[in-house]
Amino acid sequence: MIFLFRIGFLEVSWVDIIDIALVSVLLYQVYKLIRGSIAVNIFLGILALYLVYLIVRAAQMELLATILGQFMGVGVLAMIILFQPEIRKFLLVIGRGTEFRENLFKSIAQWRNSYHEDVNxxxxxxxxxxxxxxxxxxxxxxxxxxxxxxxxxxxxxxxxxxxxxxxxxxxxxxxxxxxxxxxxxxxxxxxxxxxxxxxxxxxxxxxxxxxxxxxxxxxxxxxxxxxxxxxxxxxxxxxxxxxxxxxxxxxxxxxxxxxxxxxxxxxxxxxxxxxxxxxxxx
Missing domain, CATH: 3.40.1700.10 (DNA integrity scanning protein, DisA, N-terminal domain)
Known part of the structure; x- marks a missing residue:
């Protein structure tokens, strides 16, 4: 494996760069699906709840940490239920190979420049x-x-x-x-x-x-x-x-x-x- 550079004790290779780029594109596609919808607010609410859980656990508040921990334990299942419409849309996009490729290349091509034709x-x-x-x-x-x-x-x-x-x-x-x-x-x-x-x-x-x-x-x-x-x-x-x-x-x-x-x-x-x-x- 060819390493490009080192950050501290981390060695970064071409594979790591490609991996990060693909994850970035994937996250951007997910963002486009939920942008402007109430799913964004739900996601922020879950993130806030998780941060509270980390603070409570660090403060050794055992009872509250146990209660919040039960919610965190079913977090993946809760995410699937709450984001069911967005997950369904995302899977539909993947299923339509042509549309997925079109959105993918458009996202890359328009990453820096966005063009909007004027409406009359x-x-x-x-x-x-x-x-x-x-x-x-x-x-x-x-x-x-x-x-x-x-x-x-x-x-x-x-x-x-x-x-x-x-x-x-x-x-x-x-x-x-x-x-x-x-x-x-x-x-x-x-x-x-x-x-x-x-x-x-x-x-x-x-x-x-x-x-x-x-x-x-x-x-x-x-x-x-x-x-x-x-x-x-x-x-x-x-x-x-x-x-x-x-x-x-x-x-x-x-x-x-x-x-x-x-x-x-x-x-x-x-x-x-x-x-x-x-x-x-x-």
């Missing part, structure tokens, strides 16, 4: 004006970093350029594509009639229907920005990371979409440069 926000806002005026229900998902193939495949693939006329045609009440979500990625309408996960948050307003709950559920599970136009009132809400904003003006809606697409969102996502809308958190 003016066309979207013109469509939103008409949807509001006619009280036509709509559900639009904006994805900046991920193609969301899992959700695209639940609907009808379009891969069409974003335009006002196309959006109005899709959400027309007589259209076979209106029942579901439109997913927009890199300036394209990737698919329509997509099925989104429904939020299980019990604290949402009772008047929120399936469309609103799907928007919030999608924002909880992915790093996307989701917009809903209410069929009953014509009002628009935006959802991000399980938090939603309502009572927004058209200019504020446009501002939020542009900030998301350009990755210039404020640390406090609810912050609006103009007058503040009504906000509600998870």
């Amino acid at each position: 926000v003016n066309e979207i806002m013109e469509a939103v004006k008409t949807l509001k005026a006619t009280r036509t229900g709509a559900l639009i998902v904006f994805s900046r970093d991920v193609e969301l193939k899992f959700y695209v495949e639940t609907g009808d693939v379009l891969d069409a350029t974003v335009s006002k006329r196309l959006l109005l045609s899709i959400f027309n009440k007589n259209s076979p594509l209106h029942d579901g979500a439109v997913i927009i990625y890199k300036g394209k309408i990737k698919a329509a009639r997509c099925v989104l996960p429904v939020s299980e948050n019990d604290h949402l307003p009772p008047h929120f229907g399936l469309r609103h709950r799907s928007a919030i559920g999608m924002s909880e599970n992915t790093a996307t920005l989701v917009m809903v136009v209410s069929e009953e009132t014509g009002r628009v809400i935006l959802a991000r990371n399980g938090i939603y904003l309502r009572g927004l003006k058209l200019k504020q809606i446009e501002q939020k979409i542009v900030e998301y697409l350009q990755n210039t969102e404020p640390a406090n996502w609810e912050e609006i440069s103009e007058e503040e809308p009504t906000t509600t958190e998870n």
Whole structure:
């Protein structure tokens, strides 16, 4: 075995470098699957609990250490149960060899440079004006970093350029594509009639229907920005990371979409440069 260099008593070889590189790519793929979802919070909670366990054991607090130790003893099983959706997605990606290789090479190629094609926000806002005026229900998902193939495949693939006329045609009440979500990625309408996960948050307003709950559920599970136009009132809400904003003006809606697409969102996502809308958190 050929050694490259030595760090103290450790001898680093080519095999070690390759091993570290492969593990890094694997961890990055796992991160992409759970990024923006509640799985990240669960993982941080488990990590915090483990750190508490180490502190308690070091302090020789026998009773508390024994109780926490029981949780640590079934840690692997608990991780499998808690992260079942993410593990399932990861295994599906591996099973689809072509998709896995595509994501792998894209990750390596885009490790240093990320490119996001601009979405025609003016066309979207013109469509939103008409949807509001006619009280036509709509559900639009904006994805900046991920193609969301899992959700695209639940609907009808379009891969069409974003335009006002196309959006109005899709959400027309007589259209076979209106029942579901439109997913927009890199300036394209990737698919329509997509099925989104429904939020299980019990604290949402009772008047929120399936469309609103799907928007919030999608924002909880992915790093996307989701917009809903209410069929009953014509009002628009935006959802991000399980938090939603309502009572927004058209200019504020446009501002939020542009900030998301350009990755210039404020640390406090609810912050609006103009007058503040009504906000509600998870």
